[in-house]
Amino acid sequence: MKASDLQTVAIELADRSYHIAIRGSLFDNPLSYAQLPKAGAALIVTNTTVGPLYAERLQKALAPQYSQVHTVVLPDGEEFKTWESLNLIFDALLSHGCDRKTTLFALGGGVVGDMTGFAAASYMRGVPFVQVPTSLLAQVDSSVGGKTAINHPLGKNMIGAFYQPLKVVCDLDTLSTLPQGELSAGLAEVIKYGPIADLDFLAWIEAHLDAILAREPAALAHIVKRSCEIKAWVVSQDEREAGLRAILNFGHTFGHAIEAGLGYGVWLHGEAVGCGMVMAAQLSARLGMVDAFFVHRLTTLIAKAGLPVKAPVLPGADNAGRYLELMRVDKKSEAGEIKFVLIDKPGSACVRSAPDTLVRQVIDSCCA
Numbered sequence: 367m368k369a370s371d372l373q374t375v376a377i378e379l380a381d382r383s384y385h386i387a388i389r390g391s392l393f394d395n396p397l398s399y400a401q402l403p404k405a406g407a408a409l410i411v412t413n414t415t416v417g418p419l420y421a422e423r424l425q426k427a428l429a430p431q432y433s434q435v436h437t438v439v440l441p442d443g444e445e446f447k448t449w450e451s452l453n454l455i456f457d458a459l460l461s462h463g464c465d466r467k468t469t470l471f472a473l474g475g476g477v478v479g480d481m482t483g484f485a486a487a488s489y490m491r492g493v494p495f496v497q498v499p500t501s502l503l504a505q506v507d508s509s510v511g512g513k514t515a516i517n518h519p520l521g522k523n524m525i526g527a528f529y530q531p532l533k534v535v536c537d538l539d540t541l542s543t544l545p546q547g548e549l550s551a552g553l554a555e556v557i558k559y560g561p562i563a564d565l566d567f568l569a570w571i572e573a574h575l576d577a578i579l580a581r582e583p584a585a586l587a588h589i590v591k592r593s594c595e596i597k598a599w600v601v602s603q604d605e606r607e608a609g610l611r612a613i614l615n616f617g618h619t620f621g622h623a624i625e626a627g628l629g630y631g632v633w634l635h636g637e638a639v640g641c642g643m644v645m646a647a648q649l650s651a652r653l654g655m656v657d658a659f660f661v662h663r664l665t666t667l668i669a670k671a672g673l674p675v676k677a678p679v680l681p682g683a684d685n686a687g688r689y690l691e692l693m694r695v696d697k698k699s700e701a702g703e704i705k706f707v708l709i710d711k712p713g714s715a716c717v718r719s720a721p722d723t724l725v726r727q728v729i730d731s732c733c734a
């Protein structure tokens with residue numbers, strides 16, 4: 367696969383189907399948006415980091431399609447994935463007199479994408495939106511599949527909606543300005559697809575990790591495309607997470623507890639997911655589903671990708687108890703019982719509960 371070839375991945379969801387376009391030189395090309403429904407106005411939602419880099423170029427690319435293109439700039443950071451930031455989007459929509467056809471463009475990472483999607487789902491009970499993801503994490507995961515949300519101090523992504531974009535425009539060139547730590551954070555969600563769905567992909571990532579970390583265009587093009595294909599396959603079967611889609615949350619139950627427990631923004635989401643995958647793999651091993659070799663293999667890759675593999679001790683007297691308390695707020699929990707995404711055999715995931723004693727052992731050993 368050449369990095370210069372346009373790749374497309376289809377999300378098949380009946381009347382909510384759409385395409386992900388993947389290549390360089392896409393986000394500032396008017397042709398990327400020419401097929402979108404006609405509307406008088408567009409609103410670009412971005413943040414204080416990505417806006418100065420890319421908003422003007424997107425504005426110019428949208429000008430042939432919309433007579434008015436407005437921009438709203440949110441504060442940058444997971445700690446700003448809040449009602450207050452969401453309200454800034456509604457303020458902009460209302461103050462510009464935006465109507466039901468106004469199209470929102472999420473220009474940024476997963477935080478901007480999740481908030482823009484939620485704003486689009488609720489403004490006038492639903493307006494169109496397009497994802498223009500600029501972080502690796504957003505290109506391989508968060509911009510695809512229609513999960514939108516904001517955080518609550520008591521739990522991550524607890525308030526939101528399923529709402530699909532009209533299109534996803536993954537411009538690989540935008541990854542050139544991403545800080546290295548954010549590239550690693552995105553890699554956590556890329557690595558995730560291997561143990562849950564595709565061992566060949568896991569082996570490919572292991573073999574090409576140096577090229578990925580060096581941002582070689584062909585390597586980036588491959589991981590974005592393969593990740594989107596796997597996510598599209600899952601989402602097309604289970605849009606609203608009645609079952610299968612939960613496997614995409616491998617590492618997230620522990621990871622969300624790390625994020626909420628330390629305070630949003632202290633660890634990057636991808637860092638928490640990376641460490642959370644190590645914890646979930648260890649729990650899978652303690653339940654006899656995978657062997658120590660597989661846990662070691664995954665842990666080694668996650669560490670080489672530049673992600674933490676030792677879990678943080680959370681504030682409070684009872685560290686494991688605090689993890690358990692936070693994990694009970696997870697969206698997969700039923701009647702207070704925590705459901706973990708575990709590896710039942712390498713390349714395949716399942717959702718199941720585990721005895722608190724085993725979970726405590728995993729937390730104690732990962733925090734040591």
Ligand code: NAD
Pocket residue numbers: 413415416419442443444447474475476477478480500501502503504507508509510511512513514523540541542543544545548551552635636
């Ligand atoms: P992020 O949105 O905070 O972006 C990471 C950082 O990189 C930010 O500082 C951002 O401003 C900066 N950035 C983004 N693109 C850049 C670029 N091209 N150049 C320079 N800087 C750039 O975080 P993220 O890792 O992109 O996304 C994490 C969020 O995504 C979390 O809130 C998580 O809950 C959410 N998420 C959602 C889904 C979903 O299905 N909706 C899936 C996974 C994660």
Ligand code: GLY
Pocket residue numbers: 507508510511513611612614615
């Ligand atoms: N990132 C998890 C999901 O989209 O379901």
